[in-house]
Amino acid sequence: MFKSRKNGVNRFAAASTRQRVQLEHNSILNSEYPFRLNFYRQPPPADITIEEFELFALDRLQVLKALETAKLRSRSDEDFKRDVQTALDKYLPMKSNSAKTNLVEERRKDHISHFVLRLAYCRSEESRDWFLRQEDALFKFRFEQETAEDKRLFLETANLDWKVVDPATKKEVQQELERCVNALSLKNKSISIANYVAGETYFEVNFEKVPDLVRRRAVYVHKGKAFVPMANQLSLVLDEFGSQLSKMLQATAKALPRLEEDDRLKPILVNVEKQYIGKVYNGGEGVNGDLKAGDVDKIVEQYGPLCMRTLNDALRREKHLKHGGRVQYGLFLKAIGLSVEEALLFWRTAFANKTDEQFQKQYAYNIRHNYGLEGKRVSYSSFSCGKIIKGSLPSAGDHHGCPFRHFSSGNLEATLYKDKLTGNQVRGLLDLVRDSHYQVACTKYFEFTHPQHEKIDIIEHPNAYYELSLESENNDAMDVER
Ligand code: SF4
Incomplete structure (x- = not known):
């Protein structure tokens, strides 16, 4: 879009506020990190310093540990959100596309830190499980905070293998789809179930991808395919994120011995995996304690x-x-x-x-x-x-x-x-x-x-x-x- 810096500046200066916001938005969408959300399919850029490698990973670890603590302490939803957001603001801030500064830097840090932890936590099944659980929770937290427009744009570009149910098929199974709609969810929308189904977009996916929806009978299942309404996209997205990350963790574990041939990386990865981020206890200088x-x-x-x-x-x-x-x-x-x-x-x-x-x-x-x-x-x-x-x-x-x-x-x-x-x-x-x-x-x-x-x-x-x-x-x- 901007052919040269000079042209870009001139054009930017001449634009109205609304146009400027649009230009900024377009420039982010054209950048390496168009969204806050990321499926982390591509490795991060090659130019990472060894300090960034370790520091970014430790910051992300703080966030994942804060998430784990907040989740397991079973506090209210509000407490959970507040605690996680506090940790994110401190260690891994990620502004939305409407913000004007540091977006690429923040997203680069997010990208790099995810990959380093993936390397550090791929060694054993136990570590992989832990990492997967916390990353799933982090993705869910961020997805729920994203605007509807950014969610839509992210999913459109995410290359997901979801087939949209065509109108003819939808008409054939209209009654079955209606039976799966929870009438209570439409209570405040003054819309009939039939009209809701007719206006909703449905995706056809393998039923194993949405076990919670199948269990709750919230989707119609036919010949192994579940018909998932757009309103339930969170389940689908989380399944995609989790299953892709699980496969990528397995692949990383296989590639690890080769990566660790770089003898600068191995000690950092081992250290990060066992990392305890807190007070060091060694008794202090000379250990002059009075314990007998x-x-x-x-x-x-x-x-x-x-x-x-x-x-x-x-x-x-x-x-x-x-x-x-x-x-x-x-x-x-x-x-x-x-x-x-x-x-x-x-x-x-x-x-x-x-x-x-x-x-x-x-x-x-x-x-x-x-x-x-x-x-x-x-x-x-x-x-x-x-x-x-x-x-x-x-x-x-x-x-x-x-x-x-x-x-x-x-x-x-x-x-x-x-x-x-x-x-x-x-x-x-x-x-x-x-x-x-x-x-x-x-x-x-x-x-x-x-x-x-x-x-x-x-x-x-x-x-x-x-x-x-x-x-x-x-x-x-x-x-x-x-
Ligand atoms: S190592 Fe000791 S202090 Fe830590 S969780 Fe186990 S029992 Fe508790």
Whole structure:
């Protein structure tokens, strides 16, 4: 449209406000990103810096986590929208076509961040499922916010394989179509069902594409084809988005080994997948906490999350922990204030069956290593829930990991009953675990066992759990004093 910048500027300056809006609109429609909505079929542009690669992905991750939290906390529709919109405004703003600035930059970031997360979350079925669920929800949220005109334009250019039912066929099945219309939905439109059907556009699609509409008998099904009214386009669009993304995730998983030959990418992708975006817990400079070795049992039993209590119980029972358990538990204790001297004392006492010589040779080095006193001299941080949940699977004799993720259903059930949860609470938690919502289950567990505490965000870190539990106790003590 604009042959040269000079012509473009002149023409733009001479245009009326209305014409100018139209010109801007046309220029966006002709750009690489004509819409806020995107099926992400094409890879992003090649010129991405390594910083953008990681930063954009982490920002999108914040949005997906906010969506997950908002969805699972089952608050009102308004709360849900407000929370998601706040996260989007902060991390991934996307203005509509009527806005004048930064549209391409915003959409480029959206495009790139989706692809990086797709790479990071394609490795395992569990990661793929999580990513797919959150991306579906994000697409739905954005689609519902789009104007009718932009939705129509987006769908027209999206190359979807939906066949419009021709007038003759529609007439033949008019009565069946009428039977599927919910009269209540037309209550305020002062239009008869027959006129509604006659004026509505119907699409013919495979019935498996719209299982929820079939289940609700909201569509007429004939010879494997469902006749879907335009009014139900959301179900169709979501199905298209979900099934395309699912296939693309599988394809990305196959291509990943080749992509990771670029050794700059692999560490970033692994880091992004296990990313915990929040406070780092490493006990601070020098770890000068005042936790004494002899108080660990009491403190962990009282305030520790289930994963750390499991490790402490196993340590006391077996007088030993394998490497994975020692690292997970040792770093947690360090972050709650166990100094290196107290840590050496604690582990030495706990490994009661080992001689001093064995302890010094096999274990003391690793304990000092955690505190940055050996090897690379890095003071290591305590593991986040994401890292524990996605980390190495515990095998026989191991006790590391997350009980909500790694316990068998029977073992978890027995543990929860032992912690005096009610039958309803236990069943609710097991349902969440069955749907792979491990951290949500842990959060609910916290709420059940700390009923006085106000509502909390999803537990992202065992040390955050510990701090909340401690805070709960302190609040109770202050209430008593008052
Ligand atoms: S969700 Fe996190 S804090 Fe809770 S048990 Fe699992 S790893 Fe521990």
